Amino acid sequence: PRIDPYGFERPEDFDDAAYEKFFSSYLVTLTRRAIKWSRLLQGGSVPRSRTVKRYVRKGVPLEHRARVWMALSGAQAQMDQNPGYYHRLLQGDRNPRLEDAIRTDLNRTFPDNVKFRKTTEPCLQKTLYNVLLAYGHHNQGVGYCQGMNFIAGYLILITNNEEESFWLLDALVGRILPENIFRTWKLIHGHRRQAARELQGPAAGTGVSVPVSCVARLRTDSDSPFQS
Structure with a gap:
């Protein structure tokens, strides 16, 4: 088949015979x-043991993957302890900037996956939008960052x-990934945008590239996490 079990299209040169x-x-x-x-x-239940650790390292079968990930990440416990919380986030106050940022990346998410195309019914773009919107309201310090769409999409x-995808995203960003990884990325990205705007003004034509300006700003900004 030209489409794998996850919905991704295989390239034209895919070697079916070898596969x-x-x-x-x-x-x-x-x-x-x-x-x-x-x-x-x-x-x-999913026990926590050396046996489970060994099994996980060898790979969790697709039919058990969601259940195992939910249990071992702590996402299942969080969901059980907060019934209705996810849906309340979606029904809360609107944040136009957050919504626009998420919508910008919807069509960029897995363009080679048929399940995320608008022509597919049901299209997973709406599900992805809801998960990212809820997380942006849940963790306002992070909001939405480019790249989170691919993580949420895969979940x-x-x-x-x-x-379940929302709570797994919360487990990844809040407890599993390095602390403040997305806040740091947003800080860097914000400095890059500011540097680009400055180079369009009087600084344009000085021969200073945007990346160099970003590094200089990061090294001198008192709020920078790289400040020595």
Whole structure:
């Protein structure tokens, strides 16, 4: 098939024969792992143990991935402790700047994935918009940053669940990824925009490039996280 299980189109030069040959031999391994995971999860919960850690490192089968990610990341616990919170975020006050920033990136998100195209029904762009909007309201210190659309989009493909994707995004940005990674990115991006505006004024034609101006500003700004 020209489309993989996640909805991504395979390139024209994709070697179907080589893939089928590899997959037919690898299927035995995948089946064995899937059986082990099914036995492990029979009790309902995802235990925290060395066995689970070993299984995770070898790969979580697609059919169990959302459940395992939700449990081990702490996202499931957060969702259970905050019933209705996600939907209240979507029903709260509007933030036009946040909404515009998110809409700008919707069509840029996985353009080679048929599930995110407007011609597809249902189109996952609306789900992606809701997840990013809710997170922007939830974590106003971060809001929305370019790149978050791809993280959220992939979570949506895995979970096929809007609310679970939101809580997984919260776990990633709030607890798993390095602290303040998106705040730092926004600071850098803001300095780049300011430097570009300045170069369009009197500084234009001085031969100073935008990246150099950004570095200079980061090194002298008292609010910069790189200040020594």
